Amino acid sequence: QVQLVESGGGLVQAGGSLRLSCAASVRIASIYIMGWYRQAPGKQRELVASITSGGNTNYPDSVKGRFTVSRDNAKNTVYLQMSTLKPEDTAVYYCNARWSSGVEFWGQGTQVTVST
Secondary structure (H helix, E strand, C coil): CCCEEEECCEEEECCCCEEEEEEECCCHHHCCEEEEEEECCCCCCEEEEEEECCCCEECCCCCCCCEEEEEECCCCEEEEEECCCCHHHCEEEEEEEECCCCCEEECCCEEEEEEC
8 A cells, every 4th residue: 555645734825835745655766647636625626736757747827837846756755846825725735646557546635725
């Protein structure tokens, strides 16, 4: 069983920054793609950033230029640096790991709240 443990969430004022971490219980170098998703109350879960084993990244327009995803294979950890945060970024943020076979695992989530 793969464990993904997110940390770094919290309360921040609009315009501020946070860095989320996702620590994996396995070698992430073998994971095809790792992603960060978020889910706000009453809304569907959405992708906010992903990074492949080759280092290719992908962001939706809503966070492009403000969020940066990175991975440290030596620490088996993926990060999400969030800057210029907006109240609409408030959500529970989840880490996801997906192998090329399609097998995937989710973390338990970490709450991010952006106040006005």
